[in-house]
Amino acid sequence: MMQNSSYAPYLDTALHLLDEATALIERLTGARIPTRKADGTLVTQTDQAVDELLAKRLGEIYPAHAVLSEERTTTYDPALRFTWVVDPIDGTTNFARGLPVWGTSIALLEWGVPVVGAVGFPSLHETFSASKGFGAALNRLPIATAGDRRVDSQHFIMCCTRTGRRYRVDTPLKPRILGSAAYHLLKVADGSALAAIEATPKIWDLAAALLILAEAGGVVQPLSGRRPFPVPARAGDFRTHSFPLLAAANPDILAAVSAQITEIGN
Template sequence: MNPERCVPAEPGDLDLALRLADLADAITLPRFRAADLRVERKPDRTPVTDADTAAEDAIRAALGHERPGDAILGEERGGSTDTAHGRGWVIDPIDGTKNFSRGVPAWATLIALVVDGVPTVGVVSAPALHRRWWGSAGAGAWARDLPSGTPKRIAVSGVADVADAYVSTTNTETFRTDPSPASREGWIALTEACWESRAFGDFWQHVLVAEGVVDVAVEPAANPWDLAAPAAVVAEAGGRLTDLAGNPTWSGGHGLTSNGLLHDAVLGVLRG
């Protein structure tokens, strides 16, 4: 476990996060591939559906009842971004809305509790993939099949050579269109240095790192709600998350998750 991960959650926080994921799944899954799904475009040209807003509103209402003193930051409704001190919940009601709106099952609800700047609880629930992942500070990382699979503890891989690494990103075009410390040329250099590359994308690649299925996941553009929950899961699985400059943050606008063994070498390749 990373030394930054020593802030404990309060008793019941993980249970609450899992119940919030159940609540969201009950809203989002029936709307997936629904004939009357409403899709709109936000000012940043990204899509939002009626399921996004309904799920976030339900989670916010539950938190208002269960944890009225906690701050909340959500993708659709905004909120407090000051999670450096105190407690705050960071929510992405549907990560992978483009997939959701097109009928691709790779999407998930992301729920994180951040305490004094550290994600101490993270839940990633992907009901259309029939899979859920979670982690809580000091309690390890876990996954189970939905709806009623047995939880199994997960851990990152032991791959220590970039040449043997399995690497993923979301969209290679993002390296060209979004400014970050990694360029498209850097990404291409990494794919050439690694054993295999894929584009599993979004939350999925990060939890696959936590499971030891993928060794490295590169996110050239990401919001805090995209990375807070995966950060908790990956850290408890024994991995590492930084931004693409190597800073240990989940809110730097981009992210890199790895098994830890490959992290510095991958940063070096990405930055040329």
């Protein structure tokens, strides 16, 4: 792999493209009416327009790189060294219904491993970023996970809407559902929450957020199946593949919360 310092230009590109995406979203103020995709999730014209913009711009800047995204190309080509992973709007239901917790996620994989990640939440004025080996930031200021080593009722655990259907979680931590997989993980990264459970996240939900979490000191454990990264060195379509996981501020919290989770079904 390249020296870590060489990732800086890629991170600058990702942050610049977040600004371009935000500008487009602001222009498309009437394009929030959702339709339902084949998998039952919602999509808006804005999702599709942002996806198209980012794929086009990345192709112009890095013609030798691949782009894997939620709304366009969902297949991974292991023959290519670099692959950008894009989620044009994480939290589409929030976006479509007028809640402010939604954002755009951009990550760069090198041989299937995230090395750059940037996630912007325009309505919240929060932009998270990281490059491998250089720590994590919120609005360009360093962040770190919480230092607490015990779970109690004065801290949060972030959950997705499907968590309660698939897992019983017997923890004193207070649950919070904010409607964005990336934001849930990033709230662990910045120390707001001690843990997060995502029952059905896709690779584009995770690519940037997990790098930022790791660079902030967080840890992750699969709840079933394999870890999302590194991506296996074989071609694959990620449209229907999920990566259930538990994220935590540190190994002690991970062990404590993991022992409090029981799978109950689909």
